[in-house]
Amino acid sequence: MERFPRISRRLFTGTSVLAAATLCWPALHAQGQPEIRKITISVDNKAALSSLPLTISEHLGYFRVEGLVVEINNYESGAQAVHALTGKSADICLAGFEHIIHLQAAQQMVQSIVLLGRASQIAFGISTRSLSRYKSIAELKGRKIGVIALKSASTLMASMVLAQGGLSASDVSFLEVGELEGALAALRSGQVDAISHTDPLMTILEQKGEVRIISDARTLKGTAELFGGPMPAACLFAQHDFIRKNPNTCQALANGMVHGLKWLQTAGPGDIIKTVPENYLLGDRGLYIASFNKVRESISLDGILADEAPRTALKAIAGFDASIRASKVDLSKTYTNSFAQRAKERFKA
Numbered sequence: 001m002e003r004f005p006r007i008s009r010r011l012f013t014g015t016s017v018l019a020a021a022t023l024c025w026p027a028l029h030a031q032g033q034p035e036i037r038k039i040t041i042s043v044d045n046k047a048a049l050s051s052l053p054l055t056i057s058e059h060l061g062y063f064r065v066e067g068l069v070v071e072i073n074n075y076e077s078g079a080q081a082v083h084a085l086t087g088k089s090a091d092i093c094l095a096g097f098e099h100i101i102h103l104q105a106a107q108q109m110v111q112s113i114v115l116l117g118r119a120s121q122i123a124f125g126i127s128t129r130s131l132s133r134y135k136s137i138a139e140l141k142g143r144k145i146g147v148i149a150l151k152s153a154s155t156l157m158a159s160m161v162l163a164q165g166g167l168s169a170s171d172v173s174f175l176e177v178g179e180l181e182g183a184l185a186a187l188r189s190g191q192v193d194a195i196s197h198t199d200p201l202m203t204i205l206e207q208k209g210e211v212r213i214i215s216d217a218r219t220l221k222g223t224a225e226l227f228g229g230p231m232p233a234a235c236l237f238a239q240h241d242f243i244r245k246n247p248n249t250c251q252a253l254a255n256g257m258v259h260g261l262k263w264l265q266t267a268g269p270g271d272i273i274k275t276v277p278e279n280y281l282l283g284d285r286g287l288y289i290a291s292f293n294k295v296r297e298s299i300s301l302d303g304i305l306a307d308e309a310p311r312t313a314l315k316a317i318a319g320f321d322a323s324i325r326a327s328k329v330d331l332s333k334t335y336t337n338s339f340a341q342r343a344k345e346r347f348k349a
Contacts, residue, residue: 034249038069042090044078047280049295050234053116057260059275066252096153097232100334101317105324109240112335114257115305117233119223119298120153123202124161125211130193137165146177146192158196159320160226161215199291218295229312254339258303262349302349303340
């Protein structure tokens with residue numbers, strides 16, 4: 001069961017998309033039939049905005065058009081979604097690119113085939129209650145910082161922010177606050193003095209004046225300022241052996257995913273509301289759209305990962321995790337753009 005998180009379409013909507021796509025079925029499959037038609041995808045919080053492109057492609061029938069039957073299994077964390085992949089209970093995983101770096105460092109070879117997020121969608125905010133007169137990062141020394149999970153992209157971002165102010169992770173205490181409800185409670189009760197988290201939480205806190213954002217990786221500009229370049233985030237990845245044995249299946253999956261990314265380029269608020277399941281909308285459609293607008297530019301346009309992005313990710317991760325030896329990670333094996341590139345050319349994404 002999917003968990004709670006935690007204007008019309010100009011060209012196509014709902015059933016008209018599926019009907020039009022069905023008419024194109026023979027042409028779409030000229031490239032080669034999928035080796036396997038039913039695939040399982042493990043997802044780190046399917047209701048999250050980082051997973052929105054997958055939800056769009058699923059609900060508009062784009063995977064079905066490609067001849068795939070996709071089963072999506074939702075997990076509580078990225079680590080659990082990755083475990084499903086490595087344990088072979090999932091064929092594909094949707095989680096942050098940082099997991100690929102960690103897996104390769106542990107000699108488990110997986111590869112990204114489609115990029116969904118070109119920024120982490122994480123913001124770092126100071127509690128206006130705890131630090132009402134905040135002036136510099138140095139004031140966070142000895143303070144408690146809320147993160148989604150202790151070994152997560154939110155902790156990495158918090159560490160990067162601290163480093164900008166001359167502090168290290170050992171100068172603060174990280175507190176795992178989980179998703180929406182737990183994180184709200186932690187900040188409002190004063191358990192944490194700052195928080196590194198995603199939307200909709202950060203938008204809620206911003207709207208109510210409960211945090212002051214000092215670093216924003218929901219935007220490309222903020223991401224580049226913090227990490228020194230493009231930072232890959234959510235992506236679809238699989239084990240090398242699966243990709244080698246099932247290239248047509250991977251291409252079909254990439255086609256469906258890039259089709260959804262193209263749809264999102266011009267989708268309006270009404271389009272989003274009509275397509276996303278009601279229980280993802282937080283009981284507040286206005287808040288959901290406000291959160292979507294905050295992260296919109298972070299969503300990949302075409303599924304292609306910039307060649308410099310993996311280098312940015314490895315440098316950031318290795319800088320804060322002593323178990324990662326950058327010289328031992330072969331970045332060329334962490335991703336391939338071949339599937340997304342063919343899909344981009346086909347859909348003119």
